Amino acid sequence: MYRPAFVLIAATLAASASANTPVYNANISEAEVLAAQTAWCDALVAISKTGEEQGQAAAKKLAGEVIDAAYGYNLGPVAFKPTLTVAPQTFRTTRDGALAYFVGGDANFKNDSGFALKGWTACRAENAAILINGDVATTMGNVIITGKDGKLTTVDKTWTFKKSDDGKLRIVVHHSSLPYSNP
Numbered sequence: 001m002y003r004p005a006f007v008l009i010a011a012t013l014a015a016s017a018s019a020n021t022p023v024y025n026a027n028i029s030e031a032e033v034l035a036a037q038t039a040w041c042d043a044l045v046a047i048s049k050t051g052e053e054q055g056q057a058a059a060k061k062l063a064g065e066v067i068d069a070a071y072g073y074n075l076g077p078v079a080f081k082p083t084l085t086v087a088p089q090t091f092r093t094t095r096d097g098a099l100a101y102f103v104g105g106d107a108n109f110k111n112d113s114g115f116a117l118k119g120w121t122a123c124r125a126e127n128a129a130i131l132i133n134g135d136v137a138t139t140m141g142n143v144i145i146t147g148k149d150g151k152l153t154t155v156d157k158t159w160t161f162k163k164s165d166d167g168k169l170r171i172v173v174h175h176s177s178l179p180y181s182n183p
Helices: 005-016 030-054 056-070 095-103
Strands: 079-081 122-133 136-146 152-163 169-177
Touching (some): 030 056, 030 095, 030 122, 030 169, 079 095
Parallel strands (some): 079 169
């Protein structure tokens, strides 16, 4: 019976592996993706609350920690298109650009007032699709954010996550926009 070469190679490798062989599995699970989205939402609310209770400087410190933990700027440029930006600074491929968007206060990004400082009290992601391919996952759907007045704001959101060598998911693509409204 004919067996393709890759089947024979896989069988040989499986037979030669032992219980003592370290294995690193970089595959992303759906649970990891959902946890990363929830963590992002929780961080947005925490930054907003910190800004209200402790001021912009404390919110900036927290936002920097969140960006370092959640985004892949340590891997290279991140394709980040925030919701409320204007040309020529629509896209934020650097950590400084992301930080300015979230908390403002950067003279290089004068139009940024701090999206995370708008008094958000709740946030949740609703996915239309999750596509997982090994160590990369892309999601598309909505993020629904609640303001302190109880008003809901819905944004269209696409994230791409990459599992880095430390086993953590990092956002490497973040596209956000307001839903189209037919005039």
